[in-house]
Amino acid sequence: MEKKKYTVLMSVYYKEKPAYLKNSIESMLNQTIPPDEFVIVKDGPLSRDLDDVIEKFIDENPGLFTIIENKINLGLGPALAKGILASRNSLIARMDSDDYSVNTRCERQLNVFEKDPTLEMVGSFEAEFIDNIENVISIHSVPETDTEIRKFMRRRCAVLHPTVMYKKQSVINSGNYQDVHLYEDYDLFARMVLEHNTKTYNIQENLYYIRTSKDFFKRRGGVKYAHTVLKFKWGQYKKGYMSLEDFIISGLGQVIVCLLPNSMRKWFYTTFLR
Known part of the structure; x- marks a missing residue:
């Protein structure tokens, strides 16, 4: 493992709100151990306002951002698959374009990898919120150990997609993201955990805030x-x-x-x- 080095991987498409995107990127740049690279996949043409947000971060952080531009919207799975292949680091932290990561999230995950080099994927709990992170409506918990995760995965996804930090090669060895509508994460993680024996761990704390809405259910x-x-x-x-x-x-x-x-x-x- 490249000690203390990791890539953030994010996909953005035209429906995102510029303010949400700004807050999401900032939460990753403000990590106690900041990323060595930030890969953004523009999944189809974006609005001028969204492009302006991204361009401002690029200007303020020279050499940090890698931008991939899809001419059309391919969907989350194919977009992230491109981002995985383009990442220069062996560890990749997922981040959605409208959420918020606790500033110690990546340091905590890096420490877990350092303590157990055989691990290939590390996630955490996530708090579901509406409008702002003070308005949490529920905490989504997941099992902790590799054995518990394997058992749980046979009925429900045992890893929360945007919370994960994983090894690039493990994702590629398992077939990378594929175009599976609504289930690109569960599809990948089931292949990783149940077919390719990816050793996984979930930190038993909320390190991530995921945005929901009143029509979520x-x-x-x-x-x-x-x-x-x-x-x-x-x-x-x-x-x-x-x-x-x-x-x-x-x-x-x-x-x-x-x-x-x-x-x-x-x-x-x-x-x-x-």
Whole structure:
């Protein structure tokens, strides 16, 4: 491992709000151990305001930013796959373009890697907030140890995507990100953990704030979303990543939740899935 060196990987597309993007980038630049490189994938043409935010950071931090520009919007999976390949460091920290990282996040993750060089991916809890980080609506917790993560992964994703720091080569060896609608993270992490035996650890503290909205749970409902869930989890079953029992409990269970009224779905998520 290149001690104390890591790359931040972020994808941005045209719907992002400039103020959110600015705050997100700043939270990574203000880390107690700052990044050695910041890769931004512009996933399709951006607004002038978004480009201005990025250009200002480039001007203020010469040599830090690597910019990849997609002529059209490819989607999160293909965009991040490009960013992985372009990163110059062996360790990469994911960051979403509208969220916020605690300023000790990357130092904590680097320390975990240093203590156990066999680890290949390290995540944490995340706090879900609306409007500002003082308005936290729930804490999303995940299992800690590699053994617990492997067991949990057979029914639900055991690693929270934007919180992770992972080894570049481990991602590439597992097939990198692929174009899997809504599930590019779970798809990658299942391949890493369940097929390629990637050793993983989750810090049992919130080091990340993920932005949600009042319609967060509404977007996770409906027949179309239920179909996407069922198709993905059936694919996981066919690959041998989960048993038939796991598929029935996880896949069909989530379909039922998708079809619940929004108020009941919100209650279920915040009571049982967090």
